[in-house]
Amino acid sequence: MSDNDGKKTLGVRGGGGRPGQVKQSFSHGRTKNVVVETKRKRVVVPKPGAGTAAGRTSGVPKGDPSKRPAGISDAEMDRRLKALKAAKAREVEDAAKREAEEKAREEERRRRREEAEAKERAEREREEALKAKAEEDARKLREVEEAKVRAKAPAPAADPAAAQAAEARGTGKTSSAPRKTDREQPKQQPRGKGGHNDGRRSGKLTLNQALRGGEGGRHRSMAAMKRKQDRMRAKAMGNGEPREKVVRDVKVPETIVVSELANRMAERVADVVKSLMNMGMMVTQNQAIDADTAELIIEEFGHKIVRVSDADVEDVIHSVDDAEEDLEPRAPVITIMGHVDHGKTSLLDAIRHAKVTAGEAGGITQHIGAYQVTTDDGALLSFLDTPGHAAFTSMRARGAQVTDIVVLVVAADDAVMPQTIEAINHAKAAEVPMIVAINKCDLPAANPDKVRTDLLQHEVVVEKMSGDVQDVEVSAQTGQGLDDLLEAIALQSEVLELKANPKRAASGAVIEAQLDVGRGPVATVLVQNGTLKRGDIFVVGEQWGKVRALVNDKGDRVEEAGPSQPVEVLGLNGTPEAGDVLNVVDTEAQAREIAEYREDAAKEKRAAAGAATTLEQMMAKAKADETVAELPILVKADVQGSAEAIVQAMEKIGNDEVRVRVLHYGVGAITETDIGLAEASGAPVIGFNVRANTSARNTANQKGVEIRYYSVIYDLVDDVKAAASGLLSAEVRENFIGYAQIKDVFKVSNVGKVAGCLVTEGVARRSAGVRLLRDNVVIHEGTLKTLKRFKDEVAEVQSGQECGMAFENYDDIRANDVIEIFEREEVERTLD
Template identity: 70%
Template sequence: MSDQNNGDGKKTLSIKGGAGTVKQSFSHGRTKSVVVETKRRKVAIPKPGSTAAKVANAQGAVAQNLSDAEFDRRKKALEAALANEADRAAKEQEEAQARERERERLRAEKDAEARAAEEAEAERLEAERKAEAEAAKAAKIAKTKKVAAEPDPVADAPLGDKPVRSRDKAPTDSAPAAKRTDRDEDKRNTRAKTEDNRRRSGKLTITQALGDQGNRQRSMAAMKRRQERDKRKMTGSGEREKVSRDVQVPDAITVQELANRMAERAAAVVKALMTNGIMATQNQSIDHETATLIVEEFGHRVVRVSDSQVEDIIVATPDDDEAAQVPRPPVVTIMGHVDHGKTSLLDAIRKTTVATGEAGGITQHIGAYQVETESGAVLTFLDTPGHAAFTSMRSRGAQVTDIVVLVVAADDSVMPQTIEAIQHAKAAKVPLIVAINKCDKPDADPNRVRTALLQHEIVVEKMSGDVQDVELSAKTGKGIDNLLEAIALQSELLELTANPARPAAGAVIEAKLDVGRGPVATVLVQYGTLRKGDIFVVGEQWGRVRALIDDQGDRVDEAGPSVPVEVLGLNGTPEAGDTLNVVPDEARAREIAEYRAGVSKDKRAAAGAATTLDQLLAQAKANENVIELPVLVKADVQGSAEAITQALEKIGNEEVRVRVLLSGVGAVTESDVTLASASNAPIIGFNVRANSQARESANQKGVEIRYYSIIYDLVDDIKLAASGMLTPEIKETFVGNAEIKEVFKITGAGKIAGCIVTDGYARRHAGVRLLRDNVVIHEGKLKTLKRFKDEVKEVPSGQECGMAFENYEDIRVGDVIEIFTTQEIERSLA
């Protein structure tokens, strides 16, 4: 066995030296003989009698016992199995060959299609190249003809002065141009092949998905500008003529909107702003002055326009057309002090009993009624509250009225609200009629009323003045006819007229939120005629008249001048005192309402922004020691909510005050309870109730809801609650004085002062002050008071005692002890 080289550089072992010897051949002719150990294969022969021997003998016996027929049958079965196996293998091989041929065929078809596509693309590119070459050739020919037609200044010049022509260099430049053309063509072909290969590879780019194929599309604006340039070139007009436009510039406008109104590019406007030192993008707003400067710089004319011009459609003054004016009923307002009989007088005129249905016997709303007298004259009456809290209601009543009837009780004479009503009438510049009521009482004295009115510059006719006065009794009806005659006479002197054909305008007397009807406004029509279906705007609200209800509760189709009606169809509850105006369409009404709401919001924001940080800190410091009582107010009508808010805000002093978190109309809702719970505030319901969800929520959150129907009961309760938040007044009472004669130090008890009571008496549970050189150095209570060894409650003047202070031992001989008692006294708001 030796190591031989088989021709590929590898070594093998071969046996040459006999058994047990191996000869190895190395490079450079070196050999080596190695003795190896050889082993014979062990053959296992079963022992006689073993299990393996028995099995082998049995198999041999079976083979010997087979018959020739059985042997042939088994042999044939074996041959058939071998033949079937060979047929199956051949069939599988044929199927594999068929699949391979099919794959080759499909691959050839794909290659053929790819070659055809490449050839088509190459033909298309070749056609495009030829077309471009022909177009360039035609353009060159046309240019040559044009140049030939024009006079040649070079040819006409002297020989020595002829410049070198550019076309003389054309033959030298043609070769590089041809090379560039060939390179461009090769690049296009390469790009086309690359695109085809990418398409065949199945890869899809974003550009291919969008169908752009790498070519950037031009915008519509660019296309329009190109069309305009081409048109100018064809017409030969050159630069287009500058158009000067009238540009409306409001108080604030965005740069983009200004560019649109001037028909200029936004980029040009931004550039003009940057030139003037203003950095603004096209979405930012600029003020009116800046916009005016830019408009004038572009050569346009500025037209000033304000947002408030949206209200120009509203005509708030009566028409001056005398032919269209017709007489209208006078508007009479009943004013006076509380309980002087205003509503009772109106009931006697209307023959109704409104006063008996009022809560507490006082009027808390403005009532509007229309009465027809026995003579056929129609009068419109407004009944105003006399309580001190309803100042705003009386002021609104005087502003919308033509005649004021001042009711004064003959037994009570002139009172504070009577004086206030006189002031409202003077401010509104309306005539006054004095009705001296309750003349049927035994202690009535009308002359005392007339004399008291002189102090307020009201001189009645019986005292040689020009103010009418009527003595009457609303209870018995005496003198009511005289009052109606006085009103009719004053109305004739005023010559009241109105134009019923113009768009309606009126004043909101009262507003409320009805559960079944929604927002309802009581409107006194002043001009025009309000009809069902009219679109109107009132304050920050707008709507369409859904229904009109008169003072008798009947539905009417229209309401003329001086007619009070309830208007349904508002989208929200307006403020009492707002003006109702009819507008042409719904869009205009919505625009005006949104403008007014925006102005109101800006005013509130400006009021908050006007407060500087120092002012806020000063205000917070000033209110640091002020205790606030937060409340929520929900009333049946807007006027009552306003009056309650004004009355509650007047309650308080420098220590405590009432803060109204929310004031509104309508029932108490669950959101009101949530706000009250978060603010730890009670809810006040004035002639309204809480719905079921609000009641359940209030019970769960522990929110107190109080209901009232009389305003002065409400004010008194809130005033009492605010008074309970005041710190009590401490009243101090002097008891006595004692002087320290000796100081004893006792173990376990501390320092004990040996004193003599010099004035009054010493009391065990009283307060004490320690005075040294008439300066208070300690104030507290006594720990012990002893007379000799006994603990006593009091020590009279002139006797000696021992005293010890609680938590204080800095006592000296000669110090004075002042004994006093304190008492807490509850305070109340005036």
């Protein structure tokens, strides 16, 4: 909008075209006059009665065109009236709702205000009650102290003036008698509010004195006053009285740590250390003291000493006689026994529907296995598969000790053999029932009757020969007679009525133990009593631990294992011996104490002896001395059972002139420590399915210590036996010509997996034998299928060069595996 001069103007509604001026204000006091034009607003006045509720309800005809706005039909008029009525109804409803909400909010505010006021009143009343009680307690305490002062005040008869003054102080009155001079009595104390002396000469500090004492000096803090009130309140309630001393019987072994002594006395460690320092012993809480010193400390603290020996620490492992109502049926433990290669593992495979024979070196079972099998009838059976070689006699005997039923496997085409007789003797010694399984009945040369007849010579009379020993003809290959064998086992277990208490602390036997890379020490345990749970603290032989995980025979982790269940136990602090007994204890301190005692006792029995370094030198020295020579050796094996079996076999070798002594045996790779011990003792190191690490190999080469490797136990036994007896015939000796490390693995068509290798030591030859090592453990032995340098097939590859290798009939190769290359040669042994 603009005026006649062309200037813009502001339009203001409210009139016609009335021009005018408006004063416009700006910041900083500036103003401006603006020309405006005022316009009038159009006012529409409805006709009487049109569009109002009164008009609609007063009977005005809605169809009358003169009573409604122009252009609105009857239907539109009805719709507008209905909308207006609905809007008014909603307004009334909303108003009522708002009023109800406001009323509810007001009620809630009132309720909260009343609750706050009630809480404040209660708090105020409680504070007033506490204050009144504190004042009452202070008053009572003041009266008691004043009564004590009056009772202790002296009243000599020779001085009537002093007696009068004391009487005046007791009655609260002033005395007119003359007072003593300053030389005869202490300086006069200020009087209290009651007009009497506060009894300063008594040495007691009353509440009034404390309150007045701050007038000219130090004021007591509010925290100190509150602590004093708390003490008075506790004393009034009887809690301030000293507790009666508890006299304890403290068990003390030959030596005990200071902190453990304080724990057993239930005294503070600092107090015990302080008492020892007062006796002139500057010790810490982690140092050990002898029993005599501990006795002095115990008597000083008012307790009684009970001297115990070191062996008493095992008293916590006590045998529990289970009540008959606590016993529950358990699965039988069956041990498979028999001569080597009579089909024990294959028979167990047929029962388990699994294949484990392929993993054994030379098809011979090297370790004890434990498996659980559920039959078609739902019966649960626990099987122990023991090796059949004669060197594993002790392992087989241990299996018979933990087993309930022995299944004696005899080949129908081979009859009774020496190890079959040993198995019979072990079963009889353990008083375990026996079931004879005549295997390989599917072969043409099978003669089961000959087996039954041969068993008669060893007092084993089968049922077919009118005896009481069950016999079953089976075939592991065809599955013949397996159902009959399981039925015989179930029948025998019913006769035995096997029961155990699953609700007590667990105990069991270690079937096998080994040091697993990544998992640490692992023990295969057959639970015999109780339930072994995750988190249990246990002691097993010289080791102890806390169950970190339980793994069943299928490889699944479980939370607990009941009676007759074999599980792998993780969480040990070391590798136990196969055959050790596992017992669950209450605390880690008990487990550690028992393990340390057993370890110390075992160390006292071990001794080292020295001879020569190699077997040949030892025999030469034995002949030169012409005396009984002890041939020391060190044994390292992949699992505990193998190591123990080798030790048992070595003890049997020898005569009046020569015998073999195992200085040390253990589980895991050969380390530099083993080489050091071998050098000090002049003994060779024998590795069974393990290898020496690089530092150990270098140290052995520098110090001239011989390391011999074996993968089949009877080769080891025969070798040592031949050396010890002087039968040093031609032998096949392995010369290690090189080592290669796998850097990467490739897949090549028509070849399979090819290892990209770097020759780290020596030379790699196509015609040489090879072994695949993983974590210094042999996992494969065989020959090379191909040896390539770039794309060309070569005869050998020198150290420091890269090459490609592929194994014959073996593809399980991984990066960082080590390939050991060796050549076999026949060497004539001599004793010179």
